[in-house]
Amino acid sequence: MRSTMAREPDSPWRSKRLPSTGGHQPSERVQRADPRAELRLYGFNAVRAAFARRPEALRKLYLTQARIPQLQLLLKWCVAHRIGYRVVEESDLQKLAASSHHEGVVADVLREEPLTLEAWLRDLPAGPQCAIWLDGVGNPHNLGAILRSAAHFGASAVLLPEHSELALSGAAARVAEGGAEAVRFVRLPSGDRAIARLREAGFGLAATVVEGGEDLFSAALPSRLIYVLGAEGEGMDRGLAAACDLRLSIPGSGAVESLNVASASAVLLAAWYPKR
The missing domain is CATH 3.40.1280.10 (SPOUT methyltransferase, trefoil knot domain)
Structure with a gap:
């Protein structure tokens, strides 16, 4: 079975439209980002603050269906700038964050050097x-x-x-x-x-x-x-x-x-x- 994370040949890795509040996106497994270049953030306020200050650092976004209403601006940014995002299950976020404290959202962002x-x-x-x-x-x-x-x-x-x-x-x-x-x-x-x-x-x-x-x-x-x-x-x-x-x-x-x-x-x- 083809992974839901696979890139389409002629399109970036992302949903084509903002996900609706109905329906369900498939679960997925991803490799962790290179820790030397990227940082995996989780938690609503942590992700929102990073997006507010440096939206250009965003590389991938994962969220639950319940977080879609609170993250509309972030999702619209993803669409406009061809940033990959997926709506996933709580269990997927727990694996991605390696924590149960993900608060419904995980993001890979470029790490900021001191x-x-x-x-x-x-x-x-x-x-x-x-x-x-x-x-x-x-x-x-x-x-x-x-x-x-x-x-x-x-x-x-x-x-x-x-x-x-x-x-x-x-x-x-x-x-x-x-x-x-x-x-x-x-x-x-x-x-x-x-x-x-x-x-x-x-x-x-x-x-x-x-x-x-x-x-x-x-x-x-x-x-x-x-x-x-x-x-x-x-x-x-x-x-x-x-x-x-x-x-x-x-x-x-x-x-x-x-x-x-x-x-x-x-x-x-x-x-x-x-x-x-």
């Missing part, structure tokens, strides 16, 4: 700015939650060390609920150069530590601020922490040792937000 530090600083407006430097953080759900908080509180970037393997995944984008499109990833040069360049641009760097830091809520936070957060479980590189201008701790009841990195980032950004 900015260089110089490019980010060049285009950064004057005035209050905040970004988060992630030193070793790797859990995709924590990354997604950090991106969501960063978007909510107006942080402009997540800064990645030179050799960090951290990258946006479908799981992180889904947890971010659209925040992944509002916050850019920035690739840093070696630590000393990055710190020097950030200070030249008017940023203060604040290491976040479990104990021994200044109380976050009483500290005088600079209006241009980089929060440096360490890896889950391992903490921050000591040399990096020592090079920062501030050491901050989040006070609490002591019933637990600390907040996880995602929860801590939300508290830290909320403390900075009045400066904005």
Whole structure:
């Protein structure tokens, strides 16, 4: 039996018309997109935010019948720009996303490369700015939650060390609920150069530590601020922490040792937000 994913010789891989709300499109199996070039997004807000900001990045779309009314603009774009889409079953989306949290839509989009530090600083407006430097953080759900908080509180970037393997995944984008499109990833040069360049641009760097830091809520936070957060479980590189201008701790009841990195980032950004 011929696969429903096969391309017709004289037409792009897509439905010829917008699917109606009746009827049923066949199930299908597809190969995963090349992770080096494309990103498989899933979740309604993640897909919608990517389409709103960079529709030209869309490569393929899969959705359930129930999502057709909410995604009419996206489907019309697919028709106008010869982008492949299919109406599929919930079970197909679960396989495509490798997750039950697909929320009725999966999209393959071109992966966005991190900015260089110089490019980010060049285009950064004057005035209050905040970004988060992630030193070793790797859990995709924590990354997604950090991106969501960063978007909510107006942080402009997540800064990645030179050799960090951290990258946006479908799981992180889904947890971010659209925040992944509002916050850019920035690739840093070696630590000393990055710190020097950030200070030249008017940023203060604040290491976040479990104990021994200044109380976050009483500290005088600079209006241009980089929060440096360490890896889950391992903490921050000591040399990096020592090079920062501030050491901050989040006070609490002591019933637990600390907040996880995602929860801590939300508290830290909320403390900075009045400066904005």
